[in-house]
Amino acid sequence: MKKLLLVSTLCATAFSAQSQIFTNDKDFIIEVAGAVTAHIIDDTPDGSPLTLKVTDAYFNFKPTYTLDNDMVVYSDLKLQSFTNGSTDLSEGYVGIDYNDFSLTAGKHSYASGAFGISRSKTFGPSSSLGETSGQEVLKVAYTKEKFNAAVSYDFADHDTDRSSFDMYFTGLLGDFDAAGTFQVQKANAATDTVFYFGYSAYYTLEKFYVGGSFSMDTTTDNNLSVIEFASALSITDKITVGGGVGQIIPEEGDVELLIYANSEYALHKEITAYTEAGISTQESAELGLAVGLTVIF
Secondary structure, three states, X not given: OOXXXXXXXXXXXXXXXXXXXXXXXXXXXXXXXXXXXXEEEEOOOOXXXXXXEEEEEEEEEEEEEEOOOOOEEEEEEEEEEOOOOOEEEEEEEEEEEEOOEEEEEEEEEOHHHHOOOOOOOOOOOOOOOOOOEEEEEEEEEEXXXXXXXXXXXXXXXXXXXXXXXXXXXXXXXOOEEEEEEEEEEEOOOOOXXXXXXXXXXXXXXXXXXXXXXXXXXXXXXXXXXXXXXXXXXXXXXXXXXXXXXXXXXXXXXXXXXXXXXXXXXXXXXXXXXXXXXXXXOOOOXXXXXXXXXXXXX
C-alpha cells in the first residue's frame, strides 16, 4: 500500500439517479443521471505536490417502455470518463423484465459483479475473482422474495476461444443473508481454463451490520485466496462507524494483512463526509488516510 497522505473526494451527481423525464406516453419513461468524482491526492512520501484528478465521470441514459402484458423493455447507456483522460461507453445494453425474470444483453456487468461485503472506500482488499464485466454479455436473472439467482455468458472474441461463464445467487441462511458465485474463464486458446469461486454472508440487526467473504482463484501457477470480515454501526442518525480486516493469501509467498477503519457523517440528506484509515503488512507500506465528501443532487 502506498503512503496516502490526503485524499479529498467530491462525488457530484448531476442528475439524481432517481430523476425521471416522463413523455406524453405514460408507459414510456426516460431516466437520466450523471456523476463526477474528483480528488486531491498526495500518495508519495517524498514531498511531491498535491495533484487534482477526476477519477470518475459518467452520464447515464435509460429509456423504458412498459407493454400491455406488463413486460418491461429498456436500454441503458453509460458514457464514462476515466483517469487517463479517455471517454468510453462503459455500459450499453438492452433488457426485458417479465414477472420474476430479466434478460439483458450487451456491454455490462457479469452476474458475479454483485459479489462482495466490503465496507471499505479505499484501503480494503479486492476479491480474487476474475473479470466481472464484458463486451458482449448475455445475462438471465430470477428474483423471488428473498432469493435471487443470475447466470451470464460473455461472447466477446469467441472466435479466439476466449469465453467467460458465471453464476451468482443470494438467499437466506437462517438469520444470515448468504451469497455465492462461480466463474469459468478462458483468456484464449493457448491458456488453461481458470475457475473462480466465492462465498459470503452478512447479518443485520437494526443499526448493526457484520459480514464475511471468501474468494479464490484456481490459477495453476499460484492459487490466490482473499478473506475479509467487515462491520458497521450507526451510532446516531447521522454518524456511522465501520471497519474491516482482510487477508490476501497466495499459494506461494507472504500473506498480506489489511486493516481499515472509517466513519461517515451526514451533514445533510444529500451530503456525507467520511474518513478512512488503512494499513497493510506489505513491505514498505505505511498508514494511509482518506478524507472525502459525497454530494448528490
